[in-house]
Amino acid sequence: MYQWVPERGPAGCMIRSLLMFPSALRTAVDSALSAAFAAGDLPDLSGNSYVIERPRDRDNGDWAANIALVSARDAKMAPRAIAEVVAQHLPTVEHVASVEVAGPGFLNFTLAPSWYLEVLRSAATVGPDFARAESGSGDKVQVEFVSSNPTGPLHIGHARGGVTGDVLCRLLEFSGDDVSREYYYNDAGAQMDRYGHSLTARYLQAAGRDVAFPEDGYPGHYLIDWAADLLEEVGDSWVDEPDLAARVLTWGTARAMRDMEETLDLARIRFDSWFSETTVHERGEVAEAIGMLRERGHVFDEDGAVWFRTTTFGDEKDRVLIKSDGNPTYLAPDVAYHLDKFHRGFDRLINIWGADHHGYIPRMKAAVEALGFDPDCLEIVITQTVNLTRGGELVRMTMRGGEFVTFREVIEEVGIDAVRYYLSAVSPDTALTFDLEEAKRQSMDNPVYYLQYAHARVKSLEGFATDAGLVRAPMDDADLTVLTDPAEIGLLKQIDRLGEEVMEAAYRRAPHRVATYGQDLAVAFHKFYADCKVVTDDPAVAQARLWLVEGAKSAVLAVLGLLGLSAPDRM
RNA sequence: GCCCUCGUAGCUCAGGGGAUAGAGCACCGGUUUCCUAAACCGGGUGUCGCAGGUUCGAAUCCUGCCGAGGGCGCCA
Numbered sequence: 001m002y003q004w005v006p007e008r009g010p011a012g013c014m015i016r017s018l019l020m021f022p023s024a025l026r027t028a029v030d031s032a033l034s035a036a037f038a039a040g041d042l043p044d045l046s047g048n049s050y051v052i053e054r055p056r057d058r059d060n061g062d063w064a065a066n067i068a069l070v071s072a073r074d075a076k077m078a079p080r081a082i083a084e085v086v087a088q089h090l091p092t093v094e095h096v097a098s099v100e101v102a103g104p105g106f107l108n109f110t111l112a113p114s115w116y117l118e119v120l121r122s123a124a125t126v127g128p129d130f131a132r133a134e135s136g137s138g139d140k141v142q143v144e145f146v147s148s149n150p151t152g153p154l155h156i157g158h159a160r161g162g163v164t165g166d167v168l169c170r171l172l173e174f175s176g177d178d179v180s181r182e183y184y185y186n187d188a189g190a191q192m193d194r195y196g197h198s199l200t201a202r203y204l205q206a207a208g209r210d211v212a213f214p215e216d217g218y219p220g221h222y223l224i225d226w227a228a229d230l231l232e233e234v235g236d237s238w239v240d241e242p243d244l245a246a247r248v249l250t251w252g253t254a255r256a257m258r259d260m261e262e263t264l265d266l267a268r269i270r271f272d273s274w275f276s277e278t279t280v281h282e283r284g285e286v287a288e289a290i291g292m293l294r295e296r297g298h299v300f301d302e303d304g305a306v307w308f309r310t311t312t313f314g315d316e317k318d319r320v321l322i323k324s325d326g327n328p329t330y331l332a333p334d335v336a337y338h339l340d341k342f343h344r345g346f347d348r349l350i351n352i353w354g355a356d357h358h359g360y361i362p363r364m365k366a367a368v369e370a371l372g373f374d375p376d377c378l379e380i381v382i383t384q385t386v387n388l389t390r391g392g393e394l395v396r397m398t399m400r401g402g403e404f405v406t407f408r409e410v411i412e413e414v415g416i417d418a419v420r421y422y423l424s425a426v427s428p429d430t431a432l433t434f435d436l437e438e439a440k441r442q443s444m445d446n447p448v449y450y451l452q453y454a455h456a457r458v459k460s461l462e463g464f465a466t467d468a469g470l471v472r473a474p475m476d477d478a479d480l481t482v483l484t485d486p487a488e489i490g491l492l493k494q495i496d497r498l499g500e501e502v503m504e505a506a507y508r509r510a511p512h513r514v515a516t517y518g519q520d521l522a523v524a525f526h527k528f529y530a531d532c533k534v535v536t537d538d539p540a541v542a543q544a545r546l547w548l549v550e551g552a553k554s555a556v557l558a559v560l561g562l563l564g565l566s567a568p569d570r571m
Numbered sequence: 572g573c574c575c576u577c578g579u580a581g582c583u584c585a586g587g588g589g590a591u592a593g594a595g596c597a598c599c600g601g602u603u604u605c606c607u608a609a610a611c612c613g614g615g616u617g618u619c620g621c622a623g624g625u626u627c628g629a630a631u632c633c634u635g636c637c638g639a640g641g642g643c644g645c646c647a
Contacts, residue, residue, distance in 0.1 A: 053589085060590065069589075072627060079627070103590040104628075149647070191647055305645055316574075316643070323645040330647050358575055359642040384576065385640065392582085426584065429576060431640060433583065438596080446609080447595060453609050464606045516585055519594070530611045571609060 021095075022052040022063060025109060028093045029065050035089040042085050045071045054500075061100070061108030062493075068105040079105025116492035117480045123495050123551035125475055128558040131499035133176030141177045142341055143169050145352035146264070147184040150256035151195040152220055154263050154407040155397070156386045156434065157354055162407075163423040163564075164383050165352040166269045167511035170562045175506040180346070181270065184337060186277045187253055189330065194218060195256075196249035202227035203248055207236040220402025226255055263408045267416055268564045280336040286328060289336035289371070290321055298370045308335075313366035313375075335367040342373055349378045350509070355385055355431075381509050384431040386423070391437040414439045417565050421448035424563055425515035447519060452568055454522040455560060458553045459569040461534055465546060468535050472546045482544045487524075487531035491548065494524040495555045502562070518559040525552050 029050075036042040050067040068083035075082055083101040090099060095115035102108050123130045145165025148158050165181070172179045186192070198217035205211060206227045230238075230251055238244055264271070280286055290306065293299045298309050304324035308331070311318050321332040341349055353360070365375040388395040388405060397404040411419055418439040425447070426432040439446070465472075483492065497517065505513035534545040560567045 051589095055590075056586085056592080057590070064589085066589065069627065106590070186647070189647075303645080307645095320645045325645080327645090329645065355576075355641045357642085357647095361575085382576075382641095387640095422583095430584075431577065435583080438583080449609055450595090453607085456609085457607070461606055468606080512585080516594085519585095523594090526610055529606080533606065535606050571607080 021111075021115070024093055025052050025063055025065065025096075028091050029067055029086065029107070031091055032086045032089040033067070036085050039089070041089070042077075042082065043075050045075060045082075048074060055106070055108060058493075060102060060106065061098075061110040063109045063111075065107040065109075066105075067107065068101075072105070083107050113481065113484070113489065113492075116489070116496055117483070119496045120480060120483075120492060120548060120551045121475060123498075123554040124547050126554070128554050128561060130554055131502055131558060132174050133503070139177050139347040140180070140345060141172055141348045141350060142180045142182055142344075142346040143172070143350045143352070144182045144184055144341075146260075146269070148260060149186045149191055149195075150253045150260065151191060151218060152256060152402075153222055153259055155404045156388050156407060156410060157383075159267070159407040159410065159419065160383045160386050160423050160432070161352050161354055162264060162267060162269045163420050164381065164428050164511055166267075166564060167420075167424045167514065167562060168350070168352070168381070168506075168509060170564065171502060171506040171511055171514065174502055174558075174562060177506075181272045182275055183271045183273070184275045184277070185257070186330070186333075188277045188281060188333070190327075192249065192253070196245055196252060198223055199227060199230075199252040200245050200248045203230050204239065206231040207239050209239065218402060220404075222402075222406075226252065229255070259408075263406075263411070266408065266411050267420070275337070275340075277333050277337070280333050280340060285336040285340055286332050289339045290332065292339070293321075293335070293367075293370055296370060296372070308363070308367070308370070310363045310366040310370075313362070313369050315362040315366050319363050331363060331367075334364065335371075338364065338367060338378070339371055342368075342371070347377065350381060351378070352381045352383060355382055358382055379509070381428055383428045387431065387433045389433055389435045392435065395436070410436070417452065418446065418448050420564050421451075421515065425512055427510065427512050447515075448565065449571065450526075451518050451522045451556075451559070452565065453571055454525045454556050455553070455567045456569060456571040457525070457529055458549055458556065461529075461549055465535055465542075470535055470542055470546070472550070473543055475547060478543045478547050479540050480544050480547065482541050483548060485528075485532050487528040488545075488548060491524040491528045491552055494521045495551050497521075498555050498558060502558075514559060514562045518556075518563065521552075521555055521559060525556065528552070 029052075030046065033042070033045050037044050037046070045067070048067065048071045050065060050070050052063055052065050055061055055064045067086060068079040068081075071082055072079045080101055083105045087099050087101055087107060093109075095112050095118070096109050097112035098110045100108050100110075143165055146154070146158055146162045148154055154162070169179050169181050194214070194216055195218055197214045201211050201213045201217060202223045205213070206224070230248070233251075238247055241247060290299065293308060298312060299321070300307050300309060300318075305320045306322035307318050308321050309318050319331055320329050321335070322328055338349070351364075361380050364380070365378060368378045369375040388397065388410075395405060414436060422434055422439050423432070483489070497520070501513060501517040505511060505517075528548070532545060534542060534549060536542050536545075557567055
């Protein structure tokens with residue numbers, strides 16, 4: 001339920017197309033409260049916090065205020081009676097057609113068509129950016145996501161994190177934040193050693209050497225493929241080199257990184273920067289971070305290890321930074337990395353993590369706080385697991401066994417538009433089931449095509465109108481007031497919703513809301529298409545509808561852009 | 572055992588203090604001399620996991636329980 005509360009959401013909720021209607025209503029209600037108080041009709045209710053919201057059922061108007069309901073106890077009056085008084089003192093508000101008291105005491109506002117025509121003028125002339133925030137928070141926001149180690153291909157879990165992060169970034173940019181997208185990769189430490197040894201063994205095996213595969217090695221079949229690539233590239237010339245392991249690890253890291261970059265590219269997931277763990281070690285930032293923690297009294301030594309007292313900040317137990325063998329844990333460079341982020345001047349950090357990292361949140365927050373920063377500036381979005389099915393049958397995957405369907409394979413089978421749509425249409429908090437057969441269907445029962453078809457229809461209409469000799473006249477010459485059909489009004493209302501939906505989705509870090517809205521928008525457009533002919537004998541109607549199509553195109557393109565979907569001209 | 576997330580229609584999922592709880596799929600039927608039928612129209616389904624509590628009002632917030640998933644390393 002969209003609610004307008006001035007002090008929340010991106011600062012300055014001004015949208016390019018003046019979509020600030022609820023604030024006008026709030027001003028009006030506030031002044032009605034003052035007037036009623038001055039007239040002695042009501043006690044002073046100005047301190048009550050109420051909400052301007054969308055009624056669930058549009059039969060109850062376009063906006064509703066619950067002031068009477070929240071004030072009933074204070075005023076010692078029946079809610080409906082309060083609402084009546086407020087309504088009597090309400091000043092006229094431009095574009096408001098009617099105000100009525102309804103239900104238990106809601107004040108329901110119904111907008112005049114003139115409002116929607118204002119919105120249409122903006123949408124049709126500005127384009128997809130008509131609902132973009134005029135001025136955002138101004139915050140420099142860094143979003144870190146995917147961040148898979150370069151030890152193998154990306155899988156469907158990475159895909160969800162990647163799509164979620166990417167759509168969230170697009171949303172934040174759309175609502176005015178200065179966004180930087182970063183991929184952090186752990187190219188140091190024990191996991192990389194394991195990977196190097198595994199790939200080295202596979203290389204030697206490929207070269208015909210009889211070597212055993214390490215017991216703790218990476219079992220995936222892809223290592224055999226990559227070893228074959230390496231053999232093809234350098235022959236067996238590396239076999240007897242003394243620095244074989246180092247060479248293989250370097251090559252293998254590059255190989256894995258290339259695979260990830262190619263896959264992300266196919267998925268239209270873009271990054272501004274790639275940050276390697278090695279960097280924080282080389283720059284001495286790990287030592288610096290631990291030093292800072294120690295200075296502030298959050299570090300102690302025990303059993304030969306260096307500990308971070310995270311329990312001070314609510315963690316379940318203290319955590320090791322430097323193991324007794326002298327090597328850092330995963331946490332140490334990660335603390336240094338986050339310190340580095342703050343040093344780079346970001347106001348807000350958002351990390352997209354998989355559900356398996358949930359337990360890591362308290363210690364990371366502890367690190368931020370212990371280093372002297374506001375832990376609320378670090379937000380963690382957790383994406384729940386993805387169950388891959390094919391025709392309802394669970395596709396068995398063993399991450400530990402190394403047998404899994406890769407992100408790239410899913411893209412190649414299903415197509416990136418459908419993959420992105422299905423992965424971003426569900427709340428990150430919900431464990432989702434991704435069915436390959438269902439997503440692959442190129443038919444009307446696939447919601448992604450339903451949405452894209454709205455765009456294809458717009459293009460088709462444009463072509464047909466042109467062929468029919470119908471040329472769109474300037475906006476100023478069009479009489480938009482002829483748009484009165486219920487289907488036309490319904491479409492206008494959906495175009496109007498785009499701005500608030502984007503704000504809400506960005507503010508709540510809820511990228512899936514875009515897909516939900518997109519379906520409503522597409523429904524309204526297809527309904528309009530079915531009920532109202534654009535190319536008609538009445539030139540005034542034809543002109544107005546051409547502009548309505550143009551406005552709808554702006555909204556549809558905005559949604560497709562936010563979801564990172566292609567906008568096909570024909571299907 | 573402790574912590575986190577989830578539990579809403581047959582299935583996949585929205586809604587997360589507000590009015591009569593929604594969509595898609597699946598199922599049945601209808602619409603095309605008419606801008607793409609990948610569309611439109613009609614047909615029905617709910618103990619919102621269970622039980623308490625807070626509130627003018629609870630699917631939504633709190634507590635407990637049940638169930639599913641994830642996490643509880645000097646792994647990453």
